[in-house]
Amino acid sequence: MSFPPSPRARSGPRRRSLLAAAPAALLVAGCSAGPGDSGAGGGSRPSAADRARARAARDSGELAARYDAVVAAHPKLAERLRPLRAEVVRHAEAFGGTADSSPSPSASASASGTPGSGKAGPSASPAAVPAKPKDALAELAAAEREIADRRMKALLDAPGELARLLASVAAAGAAHVYLLTEA
C-alpha cells in the first residue's frame, strides 16, 4: 500500500533556520572544549549515531514549530492538530531534544523569521502559512512526509536500537500524513 502523493515541502525554512542557528553554534564550539571526551586533535567529534539522533531531534523540533505556525494562522485547526503536535514533541524528546511541551505560536513565529539571517525571502514571515486551512494541512503533511523519508534513510546506517526508534517515528510520521490529508 502506498501513500497518497502530496507536494514536496519547500526547503526554504530549513535553510534559513540553519543559518540563524550557526552563530550560536560557532560560539559554543569556539569557547569551550565541549563536555566529556574531547579527544586529541580538533576537539571531540560526535559519533555518527549522535549526529543522526541530533538531526532527528532537530527535525522534530522544527516540525513542532510548523504546527505552531499553522495553529497561529488557523486557530480553528488547533484542536485537530493538538494531539499530533504532542506526539511530535515526544519524538523530539525521545531523540534527546527539548522541544517546547506547550504550544508557543508567537515565539516560533518570530524564530522562523529571524532578522539578520541574510537572504530570507518573502516567505520568511509567519504569513508563509497558506491562507486556506486545507492548503496549510497539505503543507504540514508534506513536511511530515519529507522528514519521515529522511528518517527511513537515516535508519539504514544507525545502530540497532536507534534504527528501531527511527523506524517507529517514521511510521508515526506516515500516519500523521494520513490523518492530515485523508481523515
Add this chain to the structure above:
Amino acid sequence: MTVSEAREAKDRELRALQAALAAEHAAVYGYGVVGGRIGKDRRPEARTAYDAHRARRDALVRAVKDVGGEPVAAAAGYALPFQVPDAAAAVRLAAELEDRVAGVYGDLVRAGTGERRREAADAMREAAVRSVRWSSRSVAFPGLAERGGPASGSPAPTT
C-alpha cells in the same frame, strides 16, 4: 566483528524474521475473521490489507530460507484477543493486528541490516498507517511497547 559475534547477529536476525513471519501468519488468519464481520463499506479495505499481509508473509518465508532457516508454519487456529461479534469489533481487531505486526517489524529493523532492515521499516510504516486508518487514533511510537506502544494512543482528529 568476531566469528561468534557474526553468528550471534545472524541468529538474532533469523529469530526476528521468524517472529515477523509468525505475526504475519496470525495477521492473515485474523483478517480472515475481520473479512467475515466487517461492514460492507470497509470490506475492500480489509481485502487490500489481507493481500498485503499475504505478500509480506510470502516474502518472509523466502527471507527465512535465504538465511538457512526453516520457516515457521501457521497455526491451525489462533486465539483472538477479544470476541468479534460485529463490524465494530472487526475494525478493532484489524487495528490490533496491525499494531502487533508493527511491533515485530520494529524488532526486525533492530536485528536486520541493509535491504532487510529497509523492508522491515517499510512494513512497519505500512502497518502503522493501516492501524490509524482502522482506529482513527494516532500513537506516538507505533510498535514500541516500552514507550507506551499503541495502548496509550491519543485521540486523532475526526473533523
